[in-house]
Amino acid sequence: MLGEESVDIGEKQDGKLWVDKYAPRMYVDLLGEERINREVLTWVKQWDHCVFKKPIKKVQPGGNPIDPYHRPEKKILLLSxxxxxxxxxxxxxVGRHSGYNVIEINASDDRTGESLRNKLIGAIESQSxxxxxxxxxxxxEIDGASASGGEEVCSFSKPTSSKRRVLLRPIICICNDQYAPVLRPLRAIAQTYAFRPPPHRILANRLTEICKQEGLQTDLRVLMTLCELTDGDIxxxxxxxxxxxxKTRVLTIEMLAGMEVGSKDMTRGLFRVWEDVFTIPSAKKKKKLGGGEDGDAGRYIHRLxxxxxxxxxxxKILQGCYExxxxxRVVDTVASTSDTTRSATKIEQALDWLVFHxxxxxxxxxxxxxxLFKYQPFTxxxxxxxxxxxxxPTIxxxxxxxxxxxTRRMNENIVSMFMNTLSLSERVTWGNRARVLQELVTPLLQIISPDFRAVNVNLLKSNERIxxxxLVDVMVSFGLKFVQEKGEDGHYMFKLFP
Structure with missing residues (x-):
């Protein structure tokens, strides 16, 4: 129970969810990574000439070829x-800030690509x-669309033909898993940004302000714990x-620990088990278990x-123990064993038990x-x-x-893109994925990474030029190239593609 004073909380609740009540209204209210917020806004503003007929900024020499409609290089944005x-x-x-009327479509509601395409055409061509x-x-939820639905979204950004409509409005796709099979064609053409949970302290500070406005007494330590339980889920x-x-006016850590709130039920149960595994019970807890001093350890192990x-x-419990x-804090780095000729460290013993499992x-x-199922918990x-x-412990x-x-899904996607760039003659030799991974990829990476001096190309010796x-011939034959991308620190770097 959370307290008897929960019944007479004076203020009338307005019935509105806090998620809606305290949702950001302006760009400056946004949490999360500032770099991603800024680059998403930049991508939307690149449509200004195409949509609002605003003047075009002077194109720098040597830049990408100008789109005839002055749209961004990648016509679709994917947030994951x-x-x-x-x-x-x-x-x-970002849409409202840039002057648009935002229309939201849930792709998981459409079971066929044709219905999703009709909705898109209607949204693009209609006027409120x-x-x-x-x-x-x-x-x-674009990752919940059908396979044909993902292809239909991609078709809007492809080069125009006499029968294909030209995409003249920005489209932003949102997904949880950018490596879902349905998004494979979309990843190749979309500008992708991966979201990460905001820093816990930033989120806790924002939650502190909300708690003050709502009359909920708590402190930063409790809110930091809540952020960790929810893994930064706002x-x-x-x-x-x-x-x-x-229910109450005061929130404490004990209340968070005692309620299955803020994370999945299984996760909270697992955390309790992990804490019991890595914590020696206090004297008060031992007393509750009963028995004398000699029987405390045995009783607790049976309880565990x-x-x-x-x-x-x-x-899952063992995975948590392993991580x-x-x-x-290991007090003694060497644990005593029955074998007097050899001492095994605690880490070595743990690894032996993992082999046993x-x-x-x-x-x-x-x-x-x-x-043998009953022997699994002994590890x-x-x-x-x-x-x-x-x-x-901090679990x-x-x-x-x-x-x-x-990582495996990402690597498999890279291999698939690499195999798609092979010519027909090369596919005859390297058509098998397992053979490509075992016999081609590793030697190829060594071949395209020669030991060059960091000097101007004109200063290379004749053998280095050869x-x-x-190297250039090999990269061209396998469809490899270096693509310039902006890193998280704002500096440009070259990445091998695919």
Whole structure:
């Protein structure tokens, strides 16, 4: 329960969600990475001559060929990132700030590419009766569209023909997973920006101002904890605070820990298990377990086994142990063993237990020997024996698997784009993806990375010129090139494409 005073909270709530009530109204109110906000606004402003017939700035010599309609080089913008980070809000604010009437389309509502195309044509060519502003189209959840839907969006930015309409209005697509298969053709032609959670302190400061306006007493430490629980999800943080404000006037860390709010139920359960694994119980907690001094450790280990078994997410718990055990304060770097001729460190013992877990998994999956299932939690219990400490640990949710999944999807996409650039004769030799990865990619990267002196091309020696000419021929034959891109620090760099 959150307190008896929850019943007599004086102020009448207006019934409006805080997510809408405190949504940014102007560009300066936006959270998130300033660089992305600025570059999205710059991309939209590049449509000014095409849409508003504003004067064209003088084109720098040596720049990209001028579009006949003076549009950006990439005609579609793709914003990607987890939910709740403000992607749609940014698109709406930038559109209104630039003088557009914003029209939002949810691509996941359309099961066919034809219906999505009809909606797009209607949004681009229609004019609102209440506003004379031109339209800017936002396509939300584009990764939830059908495969043909993604291709239909791409068709708007392709070179015009006698039967194809010319795209004369900006389109902003929004997705959670930019590497979804449906977005493969769109990634190749769209200007892409990946959103990351805002710094927790910046988000906590904004939440502090909201709490003061709503009469919710709390402090920055509690709000920082909330930001960590929600992983920087602005929408989830505001909904959580509004939930507590309906019940009480004061918010504490104990309330956050005691309620399944701010993150998924499974995640909160996992955090409790990880804290128990890496924390030695206090004297007060030992007293609750009962028994004498000699029986405390054994009783707690049995309780930990029951806790892990009841949770059921043994693999996920072990992933969390694996990602966090090196961050623990290990008092003794060498653990005593029964073998007097050899001392194994605690880290070595932990790795041995991980091997034991992998072997159990092998017997479960391959041999279907389900009798061994009851031995899985013992690996986790040994992490308690080796790494548990008195102080409360700082636990991070395991993200290595997801990061590896995203990296693998990105690398697979690069390989697919590379194979598409091969000529027909080369595809006969290198048509198999596994063979390309095993026999071509690694040697090719070494070939196109020769050891050159960092001097002007005119100062190269004759043998170095021969190597350079050969390098250019190899890159041309495989469709490789260097593309200039702006880094996060604002400096330009050359990246190998694809």
């Amino acid at each position: 990132g987890p939910a709740g980070l403000g992607k749609t809000t940014l698109a709406h604010i 009766l209440n506003s004379k502003r031109p339209n800017l189209i936002i396509i939300d 929408r989830s943080s505001l909904n959580t605070l509004q939930f507590f404000r309906r 086994l029951a806790l892990v078994s009841a949770n059921g997410e043994v693999d 966090n055990y090196l961050k623990m 992998d072997r159990i998994d092998k017997f479960l999956i391959v041999d279907k020997d389900f009798e 986790i219990v040994n992490f308690y024996r080796l790494f548990a400490g008195i102080s409360k 991070e949710f395991p993200r290595a698997d997801y990061d590896n999944f995203v 190597v350079l000419d050969r």
